[in-house]
Amino acid sequence: MSSNDHRDSTTVTAADSTATSPSRSGNQAERSSSVDAxxxxxNSPRTNExxxxxxxxxxxxxxxxxxxxxxxxxxxxxxxxALRFLARDLKGKTIKMVNSTAVGGGVAEMLNxxxxxxxELEVPTQWDVITGGNDFFEITKAFHNALHGTKYDLTKxxxxxxxxxxxxxxxxxxxxxDLVVIHDPQPLGLIRSREKSPANxxxxxxxxxxxxxxxxxxxxxxxxEQFDAAIFSSQSFARQLPIPQYLFYPCIDPLxxxxxxxxxxxxxxxxxxxxIDRSRPIVTQVSRFDRLKDxxxxxxxxxxxxxxxxxxxxxxxxxxxxxxxxxxxxxxVKQAADNDPDIIILDLPPWCxxxxxxxxxxxxxxxxKSIKEGFGLTVTEALWKGKPTIAGAVGGIPNQIIHKxxxxxxxxxxxxxxxxxxxxxHPEFAQRIGSSGHEHVKENFLITTxxxxxxxLFRILEEARARKKH
Amino acid sequence: MADGNQMTLRKPxxxxxxxxxxxxxxxxxxxxxxxxxxLEALRSCPEDSIFQHTFRTLQExxxxxxxxxxxxxxxxxxxxNEPVLAxxxxxxDVREFTAIEGLRNRMVQIVDQFLKENPRAxxxxxxxxxxxxxxxxVVLPTSFVADSLPAxxxxxxxxxIHSIHHHFIEARLRLHLMSNDFSQWxxxxxxxxxxxxxxxxxxxxxxxxxxxxxxxxxxxxxxxx
Numbered sequence: 001m002s003s004n005d006h007r008d009s010t011t012v013t014a015a016d017s018t019a020t021s022p023s024r025s026g027n028q029a030e031r032s033s034s035v036d037a038x039x040x041x042x043n044s045p046r047t048n049e050x051x052x053x054x055x056x057x058x059x060x061x062x063x064x065x066x067x068x069x070x071x072x073x074x075x076x077x078x079x080x081x082a083l084r085f086l087a088r089d090l091k092g093k094t095i096k097m098v099n100s101t102a103v104g105g106g107v108a109e110m111l112n113x114x115x116x117x118x119x120e121l122e123v124p125t126q127w128d129v130i131t132g133g134n135d136f137f138e139i140t141k142a143f144h145n146a147l148h149g150t151k152y153d154l155t156k157x158x159x160x161x162x163x164x165x166x167x168x169x170x171x172x173x174x175x176x177x178d179l180v181v182i183h184d185p186q187p188l189g190l191i192r193s194r195e196k197s198p199a200n201x202x203x204x205x206x207x208x209x210x211x212x213x214x215x216x217x218x219x220x221x222x223x224x225e226q227f228d229a230a231i232f233s234s235q236s237f238a239r240q241l242p243i244p245q246y247l248f249y250p251c252i253d254p255l256x257x258x259x260x261x262x263x264x265x266x267x268x269x270x271x272x273x274x275x276i277d278r279s280r281p282i283v284t285q286v287s288r289f290d291r292l293k294d295x296x297x298x299x300x301x302x303x304x305x306x307x308x309x310x311x312x313x314x315x316x317x318x319x320x321x322x323x324x325x326x327x328x329x330x331x332x333v334k335q336a337a338d339n340d341p342d343i344i345i346l347d348l349p350p351w352c353x354x355x356x357x358x359x360x361x362x363x364x365x366x367x368x369k370s371i372k373e374g375f376g377l378t379v380t381e382a383l384w385k386g387k388p389t390i391a392g393a394v395g396g397i398p399n400q401i402i403h404k405x406x407x408x409x410x411x412x413x414x415x416x417x418x419x420x421x422x423x424x425x426h427p428e429f430a431q432r433i434g435s436s437g438h439e440h441v442k443e444n445f446l447i448t449t450x451x452x453x454x455x456x457l458f459r460i461l462e463e464a465r466a467r468k469k470h
Numbered sequence: 471m472a473d474g475n476q477m478t479l480r481k482p483x484x485x486x487x488x489x490x491x492x493x494x495x496x497x498x499x500x501x502x503x504x505x506x507x508x509l510e511a512l513r514s515c516p517e518d519s520i521f522q523h524t525f526r527t528l529q530e531x532x533x534x535x536x537x538x539x540x541x542x543x544x545x546x547x548x549x550x551n552e553p554v555l556a557x558x559x560x561x562x563d564v565r566e567f568t569a570i571e572g573l574r575n576r577m578v579q580i581v582d583q584f585l586k587e588n589p590r591a592x593x594x595x596x597x598x599x600x601x602x603x604x605x606x607x608v609v610l611p612t613s614f615v616a617d618s619l620p621a622x623x624x625x626x627x628x629x630x631i632h633s634i635h636h637h638f639i640e641a642r643l644r645l646h647l648m649s650n651d652f653s654q655w656x657x658x659x660x661x662x663x664x665x666x667x668x669x670x671x672x673x674x675x676x677x678x679x680x681x682x683x684x685x686x687x688x689x690x691x692x693x694x695x
Binding site for chain 1: 490492493494495496497499530531532533534537538544548597598599601603606608610611612613628629630632633
């Protein structure tokens with residue numbers, strides 16, 4: 001029997017959607033390649049799949065960014081005041097942020113929120129995006145993968161293309177601000193403007209550099225060493241460098257579509273649309289259909305737990321429609337689900353933030369059973385919603401989940417299954433870790449904390465420069 | 471004698487300025503993969519690393535009532551699976567120290583003793599390394615200045631948890647005294663010795679920082695009532 005014959009496990013997909021969307025990837029190259037690589041399966045018949053509601057077939061218009069005072073109800077007046085006090089001594093000083101994409105991906109999403117907030121605090125912040133041809137973005141995509149540990153044959157030609165586009169951008173851009181922040185490796189060559197610039201220069205690396213391809217890292221390292229400081233998302237991502245290295249955790253915006261409070265009626269409506277029964281326990285994993293997120297392992301864990309406790313499993317994610325491997329993984333998940341009517345598989349387009357929010361809020365437990373992970377913002381999202389969360393002890397997840405205090409960490413399918421059983425049958429404990437998880441995010445992983453870190457860094461660098469002058 | 475039985479409160483000569491401190495985490499050069507390496511690094515790391523992994527981490531986890539004490543204890547159990555060592559490290563109360571060097575020596579002594587008694591534990595690799603970090607700290611004013619006990623209570627209730635941590639826990643490193651800014655001011659400016667003592671004795675390891683705030687507020691309210 002082929003997987004398409006599995007009629008009972010519910011799969012909701014954007015199969016017929018013709019809308020293009022920015023991918024979740026972090027750079028132009030990824031966008032280009034993902035469009036080129038769009039698999040044929042979109043047009044193939046999928047008789048066991050339900051269409052998404054028509055309202056989800058095209059992306060909604062983006063909401064205007066919130067103002068600082070909008071966060072007061074969440075973080076409190078005292079913390080908003082602290083931001084204003086921090087910014088006071090920086091008044092009039094300016095920041096330039098440079099990355100490689102204006103839309104799509106976590107960096108652009110974050111800059112879309114951070115830049116207006118810094119400017120509102122009277123630290124005018126300009127955001128510039130470098131340009132480049134497909135050849136440049138293909139190389140930087142390869143660099144990205146190589147820095148994550150994939151072997152790469154770094155040719156002279158590739159180096160030349162990287163340097164040449166960086167030089168073109170450098171000639172085009174002005175660096176008259178007091179702080180210049182270069183995001184990720186693509187614009188690293190802009191550091192050559194440092195000598196003629198009055199700014200402090202900071203490299204914000206969003207990539208896990210713990211095990212990079214040696215050739216690519218040795219090519220990029222001399223650029224990095226010219227900065228005044230580097231920023232990483234986890235202690236374990238950093239390298240031995242002669243410049244100060246700071247830790248900025250990635251963050252979520254509590255007022256975004258994906259994280260804002262929702263009326264119960266909205267949660268109910270979305271659950272109804274997807275056939276999720278809120279009268280029974282709901283166990284959810286939100287992630288791309290990617291082997292590194294181990295969705296098949298989640299299905300096995302659910303099945304082991306289901307022998308003891310009643311629950312539904314929701315696997316909500318994307319990636320199956322714009323990534324050939326994602327489509328394969330989705331099929332593997334459906335095979336593992338094996339007609340179980342309580343397994344609901346949702347292949348959602350990237351703009352379904354509100355739907356993800358509602359599903360997370362409706363969930364009794366959230367799982368993120370990753371085998372390899374960057375920081376794991378889906379964990380942050382679940383914790384923010386006060387959900388007891390079970391997650392693999394990989395990447396940045398242990399920074400978020402302190403075992404048995406803000407969630408539970410697991411290392412195997414069996415461990416995951418046990419924790420599902422335990423948390424579903426010990427609601428007081430589940431509630432306690434969920435509540436601590438929420439506080440942990442409030443303290444460390446909200447966008448307002450991120451703004452605070454930028455202001456702190458700016459002040460610290462300015463003070464260091466003033467000390468040097470004297 | 472309870473301070474509430476005293477006659478009319480005197481006017482403080484100096485107001486209480488509520489400040490707060492914010493910190494930026496700096497990733498250090500040292501890391502430990504085993505308990506032996508942890509011991510070595512504990513002996514040689516900068517003082518601000520000891521401060522980060524004890525005083526500061528307490529603030530970062532201020533919402534946990536029980537079970538989190540310091541990063542060294544947490545790593546000993548979560549990465550090295552050594553609950554005995556973890557309990558011993560967790561029992562160290564940072565408020566017993568008015569200087570980082572004393573705190574460092576205590577941590578070194580505990581790990582050293584444990585490894586002498588359990589030499590095979592020294593070279594076992596943890597699930598993940600311990601990364602030594604440090605903090606760059608910026609002290610900030612708040613909009614609250616108290617020139618009376620009611621104003622002090624009002625400020626206490628409205629400042630951030632970071633401000634409570636700054637005045638109540640980190641203060642002893644500034645003061646080099648077994649006290650805190652709140653108790654110091656209440657005693658020196660208002661003569662509230664008993665209240666100052668009650669506040670100093672609040673257990674920070676079985677309370678969230680919000681719970682600490684509420685206990686301080688209750689002690690002050692008893693005087694006002």
